Amino acid sequence: MEKTKLVIGHFYPDLLNLYGDRGNVLALYRRAALRGIDVTIEQITIGTKLDADETDISFLGGGQDSEQNIMKDDLVHDKGQTVRDMIENGKVFLCICGGYQMLGKYYKEHTGETLECLGALDLYTEADKVRFINDTVYEFEKDDGSKATIVGFENHSGRTYLGEGIKPFMKVIKGHGNNGTDGWEGAVYKNTFCTYSHGSLLPKNPEITDMLIERAMKNRYGSDYVLPPLDDSGEQAAKKAALDYIKNGKEQMI
Amino acid sequence: MIKTSIACLAARTVRAALRMMGKGATTLPGKIALKIDPDIISRKAEGKNIITVTGTNGKTTTAHMISDMISSMGINVINNISGANLQTGVATTLVCEKGRGDDMYVLEVDEAAFAKIAESLGPKVCVVTNLFRDQLDRYGELTHTRDLIASGIAKTGAKVILNADDSLVASIGDGIEDRCVFFGMDKVSMKENNEKYPPRKGVIPASPDAVFCPVCKVRYEYRAHSFGHLGDFYCPSCGFKSPDSRFEVIYDLGTSPSNDDYEYKIRDSLSGTTVDMKQKVPGTHNLYNTCAAISAVTVFTEALKGREGDADLFRSSCASQDHVSAAFGRMEKIDIDGKKLCIFLVKNPIGLDRALTFIADSNDKASLMMLLSSNFADGKDVSWIWDVDFESKAEDLPSNIAVSGQRYADMKLRLEYAGAKVGRSGPNDKAIDILRELIDECPQGGCVYVLPTYTAMLSLRAGLVRELGLKEFWK
Known part of the structure; x- marks a missing residue:
């Protein structure tokens, strides 16, 4: 059998690179490569070309405000139509924090000023003065209907609200989620997954890593493609320890 | 001022009690003193010779080096070597450490705290080591940290020692050129090392800081790199570039600075002097810290003796490196x-x-x-x-x-x-x-x-x- 391939598009790695979100790219790379898939990581940034057909999984993280201001034009205007088409055509996206907010329609600042976003997903974000900074636990429903516990860390002052046709990604067990009120975290539209969760998200949550890889491989090789099984005991052990720390860990006085 | 006396007495009493209990007591006494007399820092700092060290990385090591170097010259040094570098820790040091009257204070100061207390401290020399991402949830954005440090420096008349290879730090020199001194890696060495010993490559590059010129929003170009975002950078739009350093490290990575007694040179371009060095605290990053410490000690002794650009003062700073040891941890x-x-x-x-x-x-x-x-x-x-x-x-x-x-x-x-x-x-x-x-x-x-x-x-x-x-x- 011919070797299968997977191309990961790492968007703006020089600008959107906060809170260890590059760990998500490393996780996708590792769990695909260990299955014998030939993985390539393309760095897509200001001035570089975006090859929609050849990009299987796109990753957008969050950045500092000043750095998001530098790349926003490139995403919203230069690459905007291509990205919107990719999302509509069912390409796989994972967007975290700032990347999540930028896919929506707009971001409204404390000052009332409204920043134009990509408008690929029917959702919007409003800034609030109180920042949510804490460990998080979510419940995620896998493609086979079974449930997985997901562990992460949130750090955001934006409150995100989902429009028609946009489903939440996960149910909040611990933490604030999209807006601190409705009990949901993140957004899903077709094969685009958005969340506020850092951690990094994917390394300790291989259920999501594998789902993203499988969906991308089905896009490339047809719906019959089945992702080969791969041990995840190391990841599950890290998740279990993190959950235990969140439940029982205390600030240690020294 | 009676308030100041009470504040000092209270702080010293608390410190003595805590020390008896086996505690370090590096911040609580200062906290109490500040509560009783909010101006305690400026009162205690008045008329003192103070060197401050700030920046996200290398503060403790650089301050420790400067302390050891100045001590070896027979000057009594008082410092906050335990790393308590917020207002409270600085106040503790100023209030509780007994000096001889002609002491030299070497204080490492947290970046945000620096903005608040630089004016009260009135340092003679301020060192800024570098600016890298550091717990962004606590400190906010790097450009903001840079602005905080710049605002603190603006309220002093200090000589300012800046890292020329760090675009964020180097830009602090804008508008205060007459009192800035730059240090960094020799640009020729940096380029030669990049060519001879290409760095290891991972799956994807580490998350970089300060990639774009904050003024022009254009990506910096680099003629050579040392590590992280440090290097010989320039903005192709506005022309802002890594300044020519007065103090430069001439080095070759043929042997590794990780090993003891690594040999390199430091040049003072003002006096045109180059000195052979053996590294006392290993690591490539400690070449920066060493150069920062030598710059600070040279500039401080020049100011003390009124002899700027005196090669002998530079040589004795370099020689005093022999007395340096690594800081705690x-x-x-x-x-x-x-x-x-x-x-x-x-x-x-x-x-x-x-x-x-x-x-x-x-x-x-x-x-x-x-x-x-x-x-x-x-x-x-x-x-x-x-x-x-x-x-x-x-x-x-x-x-x-x-x-x-x-x-x-x-x-x-x-x-x-x-x-x-x-x-x-x-x-x-x-x-x-x-x-x-x-x-x-x-x-x-x-x-x-x-x-x-x-x-x-x-x-x-x-x-x-x-x-x-x-x-x-x-x-």
């Missing part, structure tokens, strides 16, 4: 019956990157222990370990690796994702047992490298004091 090598224990505090991505590079390059590595905790002082979010490029160094790390700390499992997974194998692992209460086993297994002349986050270091250190009879860190 900063590459401090402890001898244990012919085996070495080296503790290296890691608190942010670039610090961890430098530590891993250092260990990968060292020729005495026997084992590695990493301790990750998430108390407030460490940062509650452990995501930052994923910003570090472990992948490029994993092959060269020791094969015997252990993990501990509150979040040991996160660190274990991080190492495993980079392809490293982790042996022993367990939470904080296992740390001392694991370390004892690593020391037992270590061959003679070998080194056990320990990389803890801040609170993991303090608790490990407390264990070592009990087990190995090491001295308390505030002594």
Whole structure:
């Protein structure tokens, strides 16, 4: 059998690179490569070309405000139509924090000023003065209907609200989620997954890593493609320890 | 002022009581003094010779070097060497440390605290080491940290020692050119080293800082790199570039600065003097810290004697480097019956990157222990370990690796994702047992490298004091 391939598009790695979100790219790379898939990581940034057909999984993280201001034009205007088409055509996206907010329609600042976003997903974000900074636990429903516990860390002052046709990604067990009120975290539209969760998200949550890889491989090789099984005991052990720390860990006085 | 006297008395009494209880008491006395007399810092700092050191990385090491160097010249030095570098720690040092009257104060100051107290301190010399991402949830954006430092400096008349290779730090010199002195790597050496010894490459590059010119929003170009975003940069739009340094490190990475007695040179372009050096505190990043310390001591002694550009003063600064030792938990090598224990505090991505590079390059590595905790002082979010490029160094790390700390499992997974194998692992209460086993297994002349986050270091250190009879860190 011919070797299968997977191309990961790492968007703006020089600008959107906060809170260890590059760990998500490393996780996708590792769990695909260990299955014998030939993985390539393309760095897509200001001035570089975006090859929609050849990009299987796109990753957008969050950045500092000043750095998001530098790349926003490139995403919203230069690459905007291509990205919107990719999302509509069912390409796989994972967007975290700032990347999540930028896919929506707009971001409204404390000052009332409204920043134009990509408008690929029917959702919007409003800034609030109180920042949510804490460990998080979510419940995620896998493609086979079974449930997985997901562990992460949130750090955001934006409150995100989902429009028609946009489903939440996960149910909040611990933490604030999209807006601190409705009990949901993140957004899903077709094969685009958005969340506020850092951690990094994917390394300790291989259920999501594998789902993203499988969906991308089905896009490339047809719906019959089945992702080969791969041990995840190391990841599950890290998740279990993190959950235990969140439940029982205390600030240690020294 | 009666208020000041009461504040000092209260602080000293509290400190004496806490010391009797075996506590370091590096911040509480200052906190009390500030409460009683909010102007205590300016009152106590008035008329004193003060050097401040700020920046995200290398503060403690650089301040420690400057202290050792100035002490060796026969001047009494008072410092906050325990690393208590907020207003409270600085106030504790100013109030509680008894001097001789002609003392020199060397104070490391947190970046945000610096903006608040620079004016009160009225330092003669301010050193800014570098600016790297550091617990962004606590400090905010790097450009903001840069602005804080610049605002503090603007309220002093100090000579300012700036890292020429760091675009964020170098830009602090805008508008104060007459009192700025730059230090950095010699630009020719940097380029030659890049060509001769290309750096290791990982799966994807580490998350970089300060990639774009904040004024033009154009990507900086580099003629040469040292590490992180440090290098010979320029903005192709506005032309802002790495300034020519007065003090420069001339080096060759043919042998590794990770090893003892690494040989290099430092040049003072003002006096046209070059001095041969042997590195006292190893590591490429410590070439910067050493150069910063020599710059500060030279500039300070020049101001003291009114002899700017005097080659003899530069030479004696360089010579005083012989008296330098590593600071607490900063590459401090402890001898244990012919085996070495080296503790290296890691608190942010670039610090961890430098530590891993250092260990990968060292020729005495026997084992590695990493301790990750998430108390407030460490940062509650452990995501930052994923910003570090472990992948490029994993092959060269020791094969015997252990993990501990509150979040040991996160660190274990991080190492495993980079392809490293982790042996022993367990939470904080296992740390001392694991370390004892690593020391037992270590061959003679070998080194056990320990990389803890801040609170993991303090608790490990407390264990070592009990087990190995090491001295308390505030002594």
